[in-house]
Amino acid sequence: MIEVSNLTKRYAGRTAVDDISFTVARGEIVGLLGPNGAGKSTTMRVLSGFMPATSGTVRVGGFDVFHDADEARRRIGYMPENNPLYPEMRVREYLKFRARLKGLGWKNSRSRVDTVMEQCGLKDVGRRIIGQLSKGYKQRVGLADALVHEPELIILDEPTVGLDPHQIRSVRTLIKSLAGKHTVLISTHILPEVEMMCGRVLIMFGGRVLASDTPENLQLRMAGGSQVITEIAAPEKALREAWDGLPEVEQFNVSASDGKFFRCALIARDGFDLRATVFAITQKNGWELRELTRSRHSLEDVYVQVTKPSQEERE
Amino acid sequence: MSIFLTLLRRELAAFFYSINGYLIIAAVALLIGESFSTVIAILGSDPSPMPVTELFYSTNYFWMIVLLAAPVMTMRLFALEKASGTFETLMTTQIGDVAVVAAKFCGAIFFYLVAWLPLLLCLLIVGHYARQHTGLDAGTVGGMFLGIFLIGCLFISLGCFASAITNSQMAAAMVSFVLGMSLFSLAFLAKALPPNSDLTQIIPYFNLFDQMDSFARGVVDTRVIIFYLSASFFFLFLTLRVVESRRWK
Numbered sequence: 001m002i003e004v005s006n007l008t009k010r011y012a013g014r015t016a017v018d019d020i021s022f023t024v025a026r027g028e029i030v031g032l033l034g035p036n037g038a039g040k041s042t043t044m045r046v047l048s049g050f051m052p053a054t055s056g057t058v059r060v061g062g063f064d065v066f067h068d069a070d071e072a073r074r075r076i077g078y079m080p081e082n083n084p085l086y087p088e089m090r091v092r093e094y095l096k097f098r099a100r101l102k103g104l105g106w107k108n109s110r111s112r113v114d115t116v117m118e119q120c121g122l123k124d125v126g127r128r129i130i131g132q133l134s135k136g137y138k139q140r141v142g143l144a145d146a147l148v149h150e151p152e153l154i155i156l157d158e159p160t161v162g163l164d165p166h167q168i169r170s171v172r173t174l175i176k177s178l179a180g181k182h183t184v185l186i187s188t189h190i191l192p193e194v195e196m197m198c199g200r201v202l203i204m205f206g207g208r209v210l211a212s213d214t215p216e217n218l219q220l221r222m223a224g225g226s227q228v229i230t231e232i233a234a235p236e237k238a239l240r241e242a243w244d245g246l247p248e249v250e251q252f253n254v255s256a257s258d259g260k261f262f263r264c265a266l267i268a269r270d271g272f273d274l275r276a277t278v279f280a281i282t283q284k285n286g287w288e289l290r291e292l293t294r295s296r297h298s299l300e301d302v303y304v305q306v307t308k309p310s311q312e313e314r315e
Numbered sequence: 316m317s318i319f320l321t322l323l324r325r326e327l328a329a330f331f332y333s334i335n336g337y338l339i340i341a342a343v344a345l346l347i348g349e350s351f352s353t354v355i356a357i358l359g360s361d362p363s364p365m366p367v368t369e370l371f372y373s374t375n376y377f378w379m380i381v382l383l384a385a386p387v388m389t390m391r392l393f394a395l396e397k398a399s400g401t402f403e404t405l406m407t408t409q410i411g412d413v414a415v416v417a418a419k420f421c422g423a424i425f426f427y428l429v430a431w432l433p434l435l436l437c438l439l440i441v442g443h444y445a446r447q448h449t450g451l452d453a454g455t456v457g458g459m460f461l462g463i464f465l466i467g468c469l470f471i472s473l474g475c476f477a478s479a480i481t482n483s484q485m486a487a488a489m490v491s492f493v494l495g496m497s498l499f500s501l502a503f504l505a506k507a508l509p510p511n512s513d514l515t516q517i518i519p520y521f522n523l524f525d526q527m528d529s530f531a532r533g534v535v536d537t538r539v540i541i542f543y544l545s546a547s548f549f550f551l552f553l554t555l556r557v558v559e560s561r562r563w564k
Contacts, residue, residue: 048407052563073407078407080400084399100321101321101408103409
C-alpha cells in the first residue's frame with residue numbers, strides 16, 4: 001500500500017528525514033514511534049502529499065504522491081497533528097464540506113457523512129458547533145473526516161494526544177475497528193498505544209528508521225532474551241552452584257528474601273526460556289518454589305535502547 | 316466548479332458566522348454614517364454643483380474605509396488557516412490551489428461589497444429628501460459602486476497576498492496596510508507630478524484619487540478598469556505562487 005524509498009526531506013539547513021525506506025502492506029496497522037523531532041510528522045506530511053520530498057519517492061497504492069497527487073490523495077485519509085478543524089462550523093456541516101472537497105457528489109457525500117458519523121459515534125452531536133465539543137469528540141470529528149471518502153490508507157498523526165484515558169480508549173477502539181478494511185499508519189510517542197494497536201512498529205529517531213518489526217519480535221530481540229525471576233527456599237550456596245552449573249544461564253543474582261526464601265534473577269543466553277529448567281531443578285532437589293515468572297523487556301526498553309536520546313540530554 | 320462554490324460558501328460562512336465579520340461591518344457603517352452627516356451638513360449650508368456621490372467621496376472617509384477595512388477583512392484568509400493547521404487538511408484534498416485562492420478572494424470581495432451597502436441606503440435617503448434629482452442618478456451611483464468594487468479588488472488582492480506570506484494575522488494586517496499605504500502614497504506622487512512627462516508614463520495610472528473622483532461623478536474610463544483588474548490579477552497571481560511555493564523543492 002505504501003512504498004517509501006530513499007525518502008529525504010531537508011528544511012533550510014536541517015535534515016528532518018534522512019534517506020528512509022519502508023513498505024506497508026494492505027490491511028496492516030503500523031505505528032510510527034519516536035521522540036518529538038524524530039521526523040514522524042514530516043514523513044506523514046510527505047506521505048499525505050502536503051509537502052514534496054527533497055529526494056526519494058513515495059507511492060501510495062502504486063501512485064506517486066507528488067506526480068499523481070490526485071489519484072494518491074483519493075486513497076489517503078489524513079489527520080494532521082493537533083487535528084485542525086474549523087471551530088465555527090457544525091459537525092455535520094463540516095463533514096459534508098470535507099466530503100465535497102474530497103470530490104464526493106451531493107448524494108454520495110450525504111450518505112457517506114451519515115455512515116462515518118455512525119461509525120465514529122457522532123450521531124448525537126451532528127448539530128453541535130465544533131468549537132464547543134470536548135476534545136474527544138473533536139478527535140472523532142477529525143477521524144470521521146479522514147474516513148469520509150473511504151480511503152484505503154489512513155494516516156493519523158498523534159491521534160490520542162491530549163485526551164483523557166476514557167477518550168483515549170474509545171479512540172483506540174475506533175482505530176482498531178478500522179483494521180482489515182483500511183491500512184492505517186499512526187504516529188505516536190506513547191509506547192503502550194503501539195503495543196495495543198499496531199501489528200508492526202517503525203522506530204524513528206533523528207530522521208532515520210532504526211527498527212521495524214512486530215512489537216513481540218522487537219521485545220525478543222532485546223538484550224538477547226528474557227529474565228526469569230524466581231523465589232526458592234533453599235540454601236544460598238546450593239542455589240548459586242545450581243545456576244553456575246546451568247549453561248543456559250548467562251548471569252544470575254541471588255538475594256535474600258523474607259524467611260527462608262531467596263530471590264534469584266536469572267538472565268538466559270539467546271532468548272532461552274529458563275522457566276521449565278528452573279522448575280525441574282527445584283523438583284529434583286525437593287526445594288520449595290513460590291514464584292517463577294519471566295519478566296519480558298517491554299517495548300519501552302527497546303525504544304530507550306534504540307533511541308537513547310536521554311543520555312545526551314542529561315550531559 | 317461545484318468545489319469552488321463549496322469553498323466559496325465556506326469562506327462566506329467564515330465571515331458571516333463570526334462576530335468579527337459583524338464588527339467590521341459595524342465599523343464601516345459607522346464611517347459611512349460619519350461621511351453621511353458631513354455630506355448632509357454641506358448640503359444644508361450651501362448648494363453644491365457636485366453629484367451627491369462625489370460629495371460622499373470628497374469627505375475622504377472613503378479612503379479611510381478602504382485602507383483600514385481591506386487589511387482587516389483579508390488578514391484571516393490564509394494566515395489563520397496556516398496558524399491553526401487547517402491549511403494542511405485543506406491542501407491534502409483534491410482541490411487545486413487556483414480554486415482556493417479564487418474562493419478566498421471572491422468571498423472577501425463579496426463581504427467587502429456587503430459592508431459598503433449602508434452607503435447605498437445613505438444615497439437613497441439623500442435622494443429621497445433632495446428637492447432636485449439631478450444630483451443623483453443611476454449612472455453616478457453605478458459609477459461610484461463600480462469604483463468601490465475595483466478599488467476593493469486591488470486592495471483585497473493585496474491583502475490576500477499579505478495573508479498568504481505569513482501565518483500571523485497581525486503581521487498579515489500590517490503588511491497589507493503598509494502595501495496599501497504605499498499605493499496610496501504613490502497616488503499622491505502621481506497627482507503631484509506634471510502630466511505627460513516621459514519618465515512618468517506609468518505613474519499617472521496610480522493616480523487613484525482622480526480615478527475614483529471620476530467614478531464618483533459617473534465617468535467610467537475603460538483604461539482605468541483594465542488597470543485595476545490587471546493590478547488585482549497581478550497580486551492574485553503572486554498569492555497563487557506563494558500558495559504553490561510549499562510544493563517547491
